[in-house]
Amino acid sequence: MSRPIDLPDYRRPPAAVSARMERIRGRPVVLEARGLTKTFDAPAGAITALTGIDLTIHRREFVCVIGPSGCGKSTLIRLVAGLEEPSGGSIALEGREVHGPGPGRGMVFQSYTLFPWLTVRGNVEFGLRMTGHKPNRAAEEAAHWIELVGLSRFADAYPSQLSGGMKQRVAIARALANEPRILLMDEPFGALDAQTRCQMQGYLLEIWQNVEVTILFITHDLDEAVYLGDRIVVLDAQPGRVREVIEVPLTRPRVTDQFLDPYFLATRYHIEELIHSPTGRRPEALAVRASSALAQEVL
Amino acid sequence: MRPGEAARRSSSWLAIRKELPGRRPTVLKAMAFVLPLVVWSAVSYLPFLWHPMMKVTDPGGSGFLQVGDRLPKAEFAAENSRLTAGGGRPAAGVPANPIFLPAPHEVARALYTGFTNEPVRPGEPWLHQSLGHSVRIIFWGFTLAALIGVPLGLLCGTFGLFSRLVEPFTDFIRYMPAPAFGALAVAVLGIADAPKVAIIFIGTYFQMVLVVANTTRQFDASLIEAAQTLGARRSKLLTRVIVPGILPNLYNDLRILLGWAWTYLIVAELIGATSGISYFIQQQGKYRNYDKVFAGIIVIGVVGLVTDQVLAYLARHLFPWQGTGLSPRERRVHRWLAALRRRAPLLTPSPSAASGAVGTARNVAAD
Numbered sequence: 001m002s003r004p005i006d007l008p009d010y011r012r013p014p015a016a017v018s019a020r021m022e023r024i025r026g027r028p029v030v031l032e033a034r035g036l037t038k039t040f041d042a043p044a045g046a047i048t049a050l051t052g053i054d055l056t057i058h059r060r061e062f063v064c065v066i067g068p069s070g071c072g073k074s075t076l077i078r079l080v081a082g083l084e085e086p087s088g089g090s091i092a093l094e095g096r097e098v099h100g101p102g103p104g105r106g107m108v109f110q111s112y113t114l115f116p117w118l119t120v121r122g123n124v125e126f127g128l129r130m131t132g133h134k135p136n137r138a139a140e141e142a143a144h145w146i147e148l149v150g151l152s153r154f155a156d157a158y159p160s161q162l163s164g165g166m167k168q169r170v171a172i173a174r175a176l177a178n179e180p181r182i183l184l185m186d187e188p189f190g191a192l193d194a195q196t197r198c199q200m201q202g203y204l205l206e207i208w209q210n211v212e213v214t215i216l217f218i219t220h221d222l223d224e225a226v227y228l229g230d231r232i233v234v235l236d237a238q239p240g241r242v243r244e245v246i247e248v249p250l251t252r253p254r255v256t257d258q259f260l261d262p263y264f265l266a267t268r269y270h271i272e273e274l275i276h277s278p279t280g281r282r283p284e285a286l287a288v289r290a291s292s293a294l295a296q297e298v299l
Numbered sequence: 300m301r302p303g304e305a306a307r308r309s310s311s312w313l314a315i316r317k318e319l320p321g322r323r324p325t326v327l328k329a330m331a332f333v334l335p336l337v338v339w340s341a342v343s344y345l346p347f348l349w350h351p352m353m354k355v356t357d358p359g360g361s362g363f364l365q366v367g368d369r370l371p372k373a374e375f376a377a378e379n380s381r382l383t384a385g386g387g388r389p390a391a392g393v394p395a396n397p398i399f400l401p402a403p404h405e406v407a408r409a410l411y412t413g414f415t416n417e418p419v420r421p422g423e424p425w426l427h428q429s430l431g432h433s434v435r436i437i438f439w440g441f442t443l444a445a446l447i448g449v450p451l452g453l454l455c456g457t458f459g460l461f462s463r464l465v466e467p468f469t470d471f472i473r474y475m476p477a478p479a480f481g482a483l484a485v486a487v488l489g490i491a492d493a494p495k496v497a498i499i500f501i502g503t504y505f506q507m508v509l510v511v512a513n514t515t516r517q518f519d520a521s522l523i524e525a526a527q528t529l530g531a532r533r534s535k536l537l538t539r540v541i542v543p544g545i546l547p548n549l550y551n552d553l554r555i556l557l558g559w560a561w562t563y564l565i566v567a568e569l570i571g572a573t574s575g576i577s578y579f580i581q582q583q584g585k586y587r588n589y590d591k592v593f594a595g596i597i598v599i600g601v602v603g604l605v606t607d608q609v610l611a612y613l614a615r616h617l618f619p620w621q622g623t624g625l626s627p628r629e630r631r632v633h634r635w636l637a638a639l640r641r642r643a644p645l646l647t648p649s650p651s652a653a654s655g656a657v658g659t660a661r662n663v664a665a666d
Contacts, residue, residue: 083524103530113525116620117543126539127529158620178529 007266013249014263021247024230027059030094030214031080031182037088038075048239049075053089055233055242057182057214064217064229068275072240073218077186080216081107093181103131106175110187112167114159120146120170121155127178145173148207165196169203176211185217189224197221198256201228205254222275226267227254234274243274336403343402346394354395360387369395401590409590410597426579426591430598433564433575436492440499440567441560445553448507453545455508456515457537469508477502478566490571498570502563503556510556514548515541547618554610561603 013021036053039046049072057063065073078084080091082101090097093104106127114123124145128138146155149169159167168188175183188204189197201224208215219225225232229248236243249263258264311320318324342349353375358364360382370378372394379389396402401409413426424432454461480501484494518541526540568575576595583591615621 081524081528083527101524101527103528105528107525107528109521109525111521113519113521115522115526115540115544117546117618118620126526126531130526130530130532130535130539160620174529184528 005265007269008249008262010246010249010263010266010270013247014251016251017247017249020252021230024058024061027061028094029056030059030061031055031057031216032092032095033080033089034092035089036076036079036086036091038072038079038084039087050079050240052241057216060208060212060214062208062215062217062228062230063233064219064225064231065233065235066219066222066225066271066275067235067240067243068237069220071235071237073220073235074186075240076235077107077184077216077218080182081105081184083107103127103178104181105184106178106180106182107184107186108168108171108175108188110190112159112164112171112191114167114170114174116159119156119158120151120162123159123170124174124177127174131178141177142173145177146170148176148211149173149203163196164192165200168192168200172204172207176207176213180213182214182216185215187218187220190220197224202256204228209253222268222271223259225271226250226264227256227259232267232271234271246271340403343396343400350394350396352395352397353392355390355392357391359390360385361390364390369398398587399589401593405590406593406597409588409594413591413594413598423582424574424579426576426594426598429574429576429579429595430602433568433577433599434602436495436567436575437499437557437560437564439492440496440563441503441557443496444500444504444507444556448504449511449549449553452508452511453515453537453542455512456518457541462512466509466512469505472501473505473509477563478570481566481570485571492574494571495567495574498567499560499563502567503560506559507552507556510552511549514545514552517548518545547614547621550610550614550617554607557606557610558603561599 033053033055036050036055037048038050039048041047053076055063065076067073075084079086082091082098082105085099092098098104115126118126121139121142124142125138128141129135133141143152143155146152149172151166151169151173154162154166159170162170171188172183189200192200204215205228217225217228219228226248232246232248234243234246235241246267248267250258250261250267311317312323319327351371352369353372355364355366355368355370355375358366359379361378364370364378375390375392382389410426418425451461451465455465456462477498481494481498484497484501488494488497522544523536523540526536531540564575565577568577569581573581576599580592580595583589583595
């Protein structure tokens with residue numbers, strides 16, 4: 001595959017971007033994973049989902065994780081969230097090792113996971129009540145976060161009455177209400193249609209910019225990863241391990257025009273190459289004859 | 300009418316997995332009850348449809364026929380030919396159904412008199428007394444079963460410890476028919492109401508543990524994970540997530556099991572000192588008062604149906620988030636309940652006023 005147009009080197013970003021990355025590296029570490037390994041028992045023997053993952057995330061950094069399907073992206077975020085126990089290695093939140101789930105690591109799932117029996121308000125209050133806030137205080141806090149995601153009008157609606165994008169905004173507000181040190185997002189916009197997804201990406205950037213929070217974001221969407229992230233961790237499949245960590249050479253605040261930025265295209269192109277030329281076997285070809293008359297018709 | 304329209308219309312009666320248009324569902328619901336009644340009436344009032352018996356109106360010269368006797372037409376004819384051959388006066392009669400199939404009006408009369416007229420035999424319970432007794436038996440048996448069975452089922456569905464410890468033995472007992480415990484229950488608990496309550500308990504409790512455990516296990520695990528990442532610990536996960544989450548299904552389980560309780564009632568009431576609605580039915584059967592037998596059976600059916608419908612109606616208000624379409628009237632009730640809840644500080648700890656009542660708008664807006 002040859003490159004159709006000349007693109008800049010993604011490793012040589014504009015000076016403003018380099019300076020920003022330098023500043024981020026100077027900030028305290030929020031999350032540190034060392035030698036993270038996960039194996040699952042299967043009938044045909046143990047399967048290694050992840051092996052030797054090292055990951056350091058600094059305060060208010062936006063890190064995306066991307067990789068081919070089955071590379072263990074979701075396993076990685078579930079390990080960080082404490083929903084799975086690692087088979088080896090350690091996870092530390094602000095220097096302290098963590099085991100099991102906790103309110104310091106908020107999570108937004110692809111499948112919304114709002115509590116259907118609670119209203120929007122009830123859902124956002126849930127975590128506050130669990131972490132020991134008094135009812136009055138929880139209600140005030142919840143109202144603030146509901147307003148932040150623009151759903152004040154729907155505070156008394158049940159999740160079943162909301163659209164997908166609105167549900168995910170509630171999920172974000174619910175996770176943020178606990179003021180987690182890090183927000184873990186597991187393909188949060190994967191179930192949304194393209195337009196809503198684009199809108200939600202904008203919302204998320206705006207929220208992140210105005211809230212003291214660090215984000216670890218799992219996605220399979222290249223554009224999403226480049227558009228949102230400061231750094232992109234590209235995973236390899238079988239076994240899942242870090243292929244490359246890319247610093248995104250784009251300035252902030254991000255705007256949709258940047259989808260056409262040469263640096264954007266260069267980064268995207270490079271990740272595409274990384275993901276689609278895996279070190280392992282090639283995908284199976286379809287059983288169609290390319291030379292058939294039908295195929296000629298569409299050329 | 301355009302061509303094809305007629306075909307489309309008629310086929311919509313049989314549209315696969317689609318609700319019928321217009322008033323058809325209501326009409327069909329009514330027909331579900333009217334049609335059997337029509338068939339019953341036809342068989343009862345149209346002599347040429349069935350009426351295999353002759354009901355004697357005048358015994359004539361017969362020595363053994365009496366007024367009101369019913370006998371097969373062939374036997375009636377044989378008796379008459381015997382009488383005429385002997386020079387006697389033939390017996391007269393009208394075609395009739397067997398005694399076990401009373402006509403609708405007879406059953407209706409029995410229903411009415413069951414509640415209004417004093418029983419013929421002294422000391423015998425009224426129909427409503429029998430029914431009241433039965434309802435009490437069911438209530439205590441089922442309540443006791445639910446008080447123990449629901450929490451235990453919840454624990455079994457949540458913790459492997461309880462599941463492994465409790466479920467195998469429960470499963471084992473579940474296969475034993477509850478009536479088989481009748482003799483034992485009487486021996487242990489005497490002949491009054493206690494053994495009857497015990498039969499209802501045995502019949503529903505063991506099923507309940509397993510059904511509730513299963514319902515709990517089917518609860519969406521991702522909601523538990525979400526709650527964990529929000530800081531919920533073990534006891535709160537159970538009380539604030541699993542219990543409210545399975546409540547609608549739990550409610551339905553109990554509704555179905557309550558139906559089972561009525562099935563076991565018939566056996567329960569015939570052990571020890573017989574009592575209740577099934578004793579009423581059995582006694583009336585002995586006296587060949589089949590109109591009263593039918594009345595008793597219908598009363599059980601009506602009580603069951605009404606209970607179930609009331610519970611189903613309540614469910615839609617108890618679990619408004621379930622998003623089943625509420626009728627405008629139901630929405631009003633729901634709004635009223637929501638307003639009440641907002642006003643009662645005990646029920647909602649949150650003091651914040653509603654910033655916009657959207658409670659009933661569904662899929663309000665796509666953003």
